[in-house]
Amino acid sequence: MAPxxxxxxxxxxxxxxxxxxxxxxxxxxxxxxxxxxxxELDKRGIKGTMRANAAGCLDTCxxxxxxxxxxxxxxxxxxxxxxxxVIVEEHLIGGRPVERLLMKFAKKEAKPGEAKPADTKPPxxx
Ligand code: FES
Numbered sequence: 001m002a003p004x005x006x007x008x009x010x011x012x013x014x015x016x017x018x019x020x021x022x023x024x025x026x027x028x029x030x031x032x033x034x035x036x037x038x039x040e041l042d043k044r045g046i047k048g049t050m051r052a053n054a055a056g057c058l059d060t061c062x063x064x065x066x067x068x069x070x071x072x073x074x075x076x077x078x079x080x081x082x083x084x085x086v087i088v089e090e091h092l093i094g095g096r097p098v099e100r101l102l103m104k105f106a107k108k109e110a111k112p113g114e115a116k117p118a119d120t121k122p123p124x125x126x
Pocket of ligand 1: 012013015023024025026056057059061064066074
């Protein structure tokens with residue numbers, strides 16, 4: 001039987017060779033971000049109900065460090081270490097995704113010249 005996680009956080013920790021045109025999340029600090037999620041979950045006594053896993057490339061490299069939270073499928077981009085406690089407090093515990101950290105395709109409002117939300121989909125979506 002699968003563990004009954006209320007939320008599952010996947011942090012891309014993919015690393016590519018130096019100079020690769022796509023870059024990678026590990027170079028942008030995602031391994032430390034994943035460790036910080038684990039520390040925060042432990043500190044708050046919720047590591048049994050929520051889990052932060054390392055993930056391979058989530059195909060949102062340009063927006064990394066990339067983080068996705070399930071079951072909601074909320075995508076965060078450009079996550080910094082100092083954002084981790086905010087995501088844990090506001091989203092994982094409070095149930096309110098952190099709007100300012102959502103990836104572009106996940107934002108409710110598109111800026112002028114950008115695709116409208118209805119025109120955007122997560123990577124890999126047909
Ligand atoms: S390397 Fe992190 S999303 Fe691709």
